[in-house]
Amino acid sequence: MSDYLTSFIGGLLLGAAVVGYLYVHGRIAGISGLVAQILNPQTIFRTPAIWFMSGLIIIPFIYGRFVQPEIELNTSPLMMIIAGLLVGFGTRLGSGCTSGHGICGISRLSKRSILATMIFMFAGFVTVYMIRHVTGAF
Secondary structure: OOOHHHHHHHHHHHHHHHHHHHHOOOOOHHHHHHHHHHHHOOOOOOOHHHHHHHHHHHHHHHHHHHOOOOOOOOOOOHHHHHHHHHHHHHHHHOOOHHHHHHHHHHHHHOOOHHHHHHHHHHHHHHHHHHHHHOOOOO
């Protein structure tokens, strides 16, 4: 299967999951909001977020095991931890994560989410340019 088709199918599945979660549970499927529900002792056992998040964590392992087992990570666990912490910091700074703003917010035509996504994307473009062309690291 081509990378384009795989990406397209993944996008369709993600969109269907987000829309399904919104219509079934009446809540937005932004990852930071779901994690907050799971970490809240008052809602952890009453929220369907645990199942949604479990699927987001488990399915890539199943995909990697059975569909594309030749994929391997070329980065250190320390770099992945640092990247995760930076994403978490950005999530708090941006009042939501890229998935919440980019997928859920834009689909609801939220002006705040459209602006936030534009800023996220611009920052990503600048970061990739700096790392690849200015520092020559990759």
